[in-house]
Amino acid sequence: MTDDLRDTLDRVGDRFNLGEYEIDAYLAVLEHGELTASDIADRTDIPQPRVYDTVRSLSDRGLVELRESRPMKIVAVDPDDAFGDLRSSFAEMVDELEARYTAPTRETEAVSLVKSRSTILRYLEEVIENAEYELAVSLTPGLLRRFRDELAAKVAAGVSVELLVTPASNAPDPAEFDYLEVATIARARRGITTPVLAVGDGEYSVYATQDALRDDRERYGVIFNRSALGFLVSGFFGTVLWTTAETLAADGEERPFPRRYASIRRAVKDVREFDGEEFYASVEGRDIETGEEVTVRGKVVDVAFVDTEEVASLVVETETGRVEIGGRVAALEDVEGQEIVIGRGEPPAL
Template identity: 30%
Template sequence: MTTGPGDLSGANAAGDVDVEALLKRFGLSDKEIDTYLTLLEHGEAKASTVAEAAGVSKRYVYSASEELEARGFVTVNDHVTPTTIRANPPGEVVDRLANDAKSMRPALEARFSREEAATEPFEVVKSRVTVVKRIRRAIAEASEEVTLSFPLDRLDEVTDDLRDAVDRGVLVLLLLTGADEGEADLGERLSGVATAARTWGQPMPSMLTVDGRTGVVAPAEMVARTNSGTQAIVFTQQQLGPVIVGSFLGNYWPAAAEAVVTEPAPLPATYTNFRHAVLQAELHRRSSDAVAAHVSGRRTDSGDPVETSGEVVEVSQGLVSPANNEFPVQHSLTIEVDDERISVGGKGAFVEDVEATEIRLEPSVAGE
């Protein structure tokens, strides 16, 4: 390869800089580098002169020069005969490359922040700071439901994320641990932070599930204090989510004291999260609002698709006090359709007549 005294090629001798390797990082091929460094040596030359000096064909010089010109390395003077090619001043070339690199940074950083690395089904976390980050990130991604147990004295760390989730229409069931009985101003602190919140004076694991697919389980002391020496598990498995929700609603939620329950949401409203529909139906019935439900789903006995509507005549639930379900995780609606009562359950229902995939609650015409 031919090199000369041009500013870039001379850097090898002056500073042990591998110019060829650096130019390759900017996408230049070996022949393009030979052509460019030859042009640096000559300053400006005819294609035939460059071809002879660089050891390439004249046709290649024209092709490479077009590419080098597009990248700002050279200028092709095709308005003269014969055509000449001039190397642009190295300082201008370097400035242009630097500006191009700087202009990429915001776009690259924005993409990096949006596209997380592929998440493993299980992650062991040893740092309290990381656990809280995982909890906050999961809440921010929630679209339907959040169940969370968290120390009351650490609530401020997740308050904004929970409030944003509520504002998005997410069902947020919050259990605050380490709360003293009769905690002052708790209702005001929790306003808008949860759909329903309860308190429990005893320690319990911090448990999070989001949309039944993502969650965190951490020992009580790990979230309550720094350097506990314990570990948490972060999971992304749809099979495990319902197990954690079942433990949350079956073992801990019934034992806790009700602190806050949201006001009934305006109707009509459509829910793909069945527990949210059950809770809202119960809140409207307690407010003496007659509610009708349009149910989309399937028959549990045959699997046939079903679309039906009727007034909600019964709600079985344990989300707000007093509970009236037969067991803690039972949540169902009963609607009356043409003098027939049809029981409706959520995902995985098999006892009820219908497994619902979507429910639209409306004011009941019969109740007007």
């Protein structure tokens, strides 16, 4: 690597290594030109005690000026002045880096730990974009805004999207934000302790603390590339997070059938919403006694569900008798349901 390229990388890295708080504060100051620390706290999700450290970090990078008045004022620096010296060198750097680039092979590890905020965000985006029929996400209000278009595209494509927004105190007002544009059902949960996560089709998943997305080097994100492990994140989302959140919006009966599920809980909840109506199921899974792969097709004749979501199962009437379908790692039912399709009139195609 040439010295010039290394110098450019150093400068770009220093200038752009911004955490979530720094980005929120910088955008707020840019929009208004000049703000106090209290103004920034009011307009962002940044706790008041963290504002001063955040704006001093921005000042060190030359992105804002601090005027030591009472109260202290944070003044935006013209972006042309703040970033002008990087424009030409950045373009040259990208050309040199592209010339050196060798495409990596796809990550195959079952579990990967990542600490970079940008890497966690990249995996979140990848899980969202790759979901084909079912998506569960827990996002901060800032991340909801960031991934709004991607989530809306999934809803438009017929993907079932369960959205959890945290902390609830900062969630957009349902009267002003169209949650059903980005989710099948949306809930809000109190507290900054709720993790950020995404699970696509019950398999590929990402889990991270909110601190990890603020570039806290002591925190991390976890990437799960196996369905058996993705189930753990999905189960945690459904039984711990989702059940302790308040509903913001739900589309109820608007989604058409047949519907495809990776989660038995979501399948059972949908069937229960149409109490008394006739449904049919097609299920791919494993016999819990032998481990053999099985396919079950027939009429849904019963469901079991408790509000804590710790119990959820379907009973399907097949040509050879009734079969009880459970979720991943089922033990009390006959079959571990891995992919479930619910439809009307006849068993739907898998």
